[in-house]
Amino acid sequence: MKTKVVIGFVGTQLDAGDGPGRWERWRPTVSLGLHEDFLVGRMELLVDERRNAKTSRLIREDLAQVSPETDVRIHDTYIANPWDFESVYETLYAFAQGYAFDPDNEDYYVHITTGTHVAQICLFLLTESRHLPGRLLQASPPRKQGVAASVGELSIIDLDLSRYDRLAQRFEGEQQEDRSHLKSGIATRNAAFNRMIEQIETVGSRSVAPILLMGPTGAGKSQLARRLFELKQGRREVTGRFVEVNCATLRGDGAMSALFGHVKGAYTGAAGERAGLLRSADKGLLFLDEIGELGADEQAMLLRALEDKRFLPVGGDREASSDFQLIAGTNRDLGKRVAEGRFRDDLYARLNIWSFHLPGLAERMEDIEPNLDYELERYARDENRRVTFNKEAREVYLAFAMSSDAPWSGNFRDLGASVTRMATLAPAGRINRACVDEEIGRLRRLWRQESEGDALRELLGEAVNDLDLFDRLQLREVIAVCQRCRSLSEAGRQLFAASRSKRASTNDADRLRKYLARYELSWDVIARR
Structure with a gap:
C-alpha cells in the first residue's frame, strides 16, 4: 500500500x-x-x-x-x-x-x-x-x-x-453541436472539410489570434465567420458586434476613413466625427473579406492595430483603441502577392498563424446532396413556402450537379441561386423534370459566359482588376472573336466590318494589332490559348 x-x-x-x-x-x-x-x-x-x-x-x-x-x-x-x-x-x-x-x-x-x-x-x-x-x-x-x-x-x-463518462459524453456532445453550428447544421460528408471544421472550432475556443480563411468566391467564408462569431458569443467570449466589410469596395481616401474613422474636418466634407469599422468591432469580431485588396497604407495601419490595439483616425492627433478579433477572407494567393510586392509580408505573417482553405463545391461533390436539402429548407423558412422535388427531377438534377459538366464556379452561391429559381417556378410546390431541364440549361449558359471571362483573366492575370468594366467587356468580346478566327486579318475584318467602307485605310489587321497592344497582348499569345 x-x-x-x-x-x-x-x-x-x-x-x-x-x-x-x-x-x-x-x-x-x-x-x-x-x-x-x-x-x-x-x-x-x-x-x-x-x-x-x-x-x-x-x-x-x-x-x-x-x-x-x-x-x-x-x-x-x-x-x-x-x-x-x-x-x-x-x-x-x-x-x-x-x-x-x-x-x-x-x-x-x-x-x-x-x-x-x-x-x-x-x-x-x-x-x-x-x-x-x-x-x-x-x-x-x-x-x-x-x-x-x-x-x-x-x-x-x-x-x-x-x-467521468457522463461529463466526457456531455462535453463531446456540446462539441458536436458547436461543429454542426459552424456547418449551418448541414450533415457534410467530406472528411477533409469536417476535419477542418473541427480544427476551426478548437482554435476558435482557445485562441484570439487572427484567422485567415482562404478559398474561392462563394465557398462560404463570410457565413463561416459569422457562425464562428455566434459560437464565441454563445460562450461569452465576445461581448461586442460582428462587423463585416468587403475590402474590394474600399477605394481611395474613403478606405482609411471607413476602417479607422476620421475626426471632424479631417477633409472636405468631413462634417462630423466617424468611428470607423475597427472601433465598431471593439470587444467583438471583425471580418475583412477580400483582404488582399487593401492598399499599402491600410495594410500598415491594420498591422499596427492588430499588434498594439491602437491606431490613428484620419486627421486625428489622438490615438483610438479597439480590442477585436480579426477573421480575414481572401480568394487570392497572398503568398504570391507578397512576392509581387502587393501585400506586406509582416501582415501576411500575422494573419497566417491560423489559415484554413475552404474547398469549392466542385471539390466536395459528396456534399451537394445535403446542401441541396439545406437550401430547400432555407427557402421554406425565408419564403414561408415548402417546395420539394419529385423523384425523377431530383435524380436528374443531382446527376448533373455531381458530373464534370457542372464546374460550380460560383460555388454555394450558384447552388443557392439555382435552388431558389427552381423553387420559385415550381408548379404546386413540386420541382418537376421540366423545371430541372430548364435550370440545367440556364446553368450551362451562365458557366459558358463565365468561362469566356476566365480567358481574359488567363491572358492578363491580376491586371484585369485594374480595368474599368467598360474596357473589360469590350476586350473580352474582342478576344472571343479572335479565338474564333484563323488569322489576325480575319478577326480584323469581322470586328471592323461596318466602319471599313467609311475609312480611307482598310488595314483592319493593323488596327486590331494596335488595340491589343494597348493591353500588352498580341495575336500570337491569344492564338495559343
Whole structure:
C-alpha cells in the first residue's frame, strides 16, 4: 500500500479553536485524521507561524491524539498578501518545485478546503498542471455538529475528465453541436472539410489570434465567420458586434476613413466625427473579406492595430483603441502577392498563424446532396413556402450537379441561386423534370459566359482588376472573336466590318494589332490559348 500524503493550508478560521469545546466543532484539517477508511500517513501543512503558531501547535497535538500514525510536518509559509494571486501562486509554485515527490511509493492529495479562495485556485491550477502530482481532496462538515459527528465527509476529485463518462459524453456532445453550428447544421460528408471544421472550432475556443480563411468566391467564408462569431458569443467570449466589410469596395481616401474613422474636418466634407469599422468591432469580431485588396497604407495601419490595439483616425492627433478579433477572407494567393510586392509580408505573417482553405463545391461533390436539402429548407423558412422535388427531377438534377459538366464556379452561391429559381417556378410546390431541364440549361449558359471571362483573366492575370468594366467587356468580346478566327486579318475584318467602307485605310489587321497592344497582348499569345 502506498502512503497517503495530504498537502494543504492550515485554516486560520475553520481550524482555529482551543479549550474542550473545540472537539464539538468541525475542523477540516483535524477531521482528516478521523476517517477510518482514509488513513493519512503524512500531512504537509502550510502555515504562517508568525501569525498562527498557536493554531498549528494545537492541530499537531490533536492529530497526534486522534491519528498517532500520521506524521505531521509544518512548513512555515509567509505570504505578505494572501489575497494577491501572483504572490500566492509564486509561493506555492516554489513549494512544489522544491518538494521531493515520490509517486512510486506515495499517493498525494491536495486539500482545498482551507486557505483563501486565491490559495484554493492556485492549488487547483498547480494540480491540474501536474506540478503537484496528485488529486484534489475536499472535506465537508457533518450535517449536525457534535462529538460523534465531527468527522464530516471527504470527496476525492480526479481531474482526469476521461474517467467521468457522463461529463466526457456531455462535453463531446456540446462539441458536436458547436461543429454542426459552424456547418449551418448541414450533415457534410467530406472528411477533409469536417476535419477542418473541427480544427476551426478548437482554435476558435482557445485562441484570439487572427484567422485567415482562404478559398474561392462563394465557398462560404463570410457565413463561416459569422457562425464562428455566434459560437464565441454563445460562450461569452465576445461581448461586442460582428462587423463585416468587403475590402474590394474600399477605394481611395474613403478606405482609411471607413476602417479607422476620421475626426471632424479631417477633409472636405468631413462634417462630423466617424468611428470607423475597427472601433465598431471593439470587444467583438471583425471580418475583412477580400483582404488582399487593401492598399499599402491600410495594410500598415491594420498591422499596427492588430499588434498594439491602437491606431490613428484620419486627421486625428489622438490615438483610438479597439480590442477585436480579426477573421480575414481572401480568394487570392497572398503568398504570391507578397512576392509581387502587393501585400506586406509582416501582415501576411500575422494573419497566417491560423489559415484554413475552404474547398469549392466542385471539390466536395459528396456534399451537394445535403446542401441541396439545406437550401430547400432555407427557402421554406425565408419564403414561408415548402417546395420539394419529385423523384425523377431530383435524380436528374443531382446527376448533373455531381458530373464534370457542372464546374460550380460560383460555388454555394450558384447552388443557392439555382435552388431558389427552381423553387420559385415550381408548379404546386413540386420541382418537376421540366423545371430541372430548364435550370440545367440556364446553368450551362451562365458557366459558358463565365468561362469566356476566365480567358481574359488567363491572358492578363491580376491586371484585369485594374480595368474599368467598360474596357473589360469590350476586350473580352474582342478576344472571343479572335479565338474564333484563323488569322489576325480575319478577326480584323469581322470586328471592323461596318466602319471599313467609311475609312480611307482598310488595314483592319493593323488596327486590331494596335488595340491589343494597348493591353500588352498580341495575336500570337491569344492564338495559343
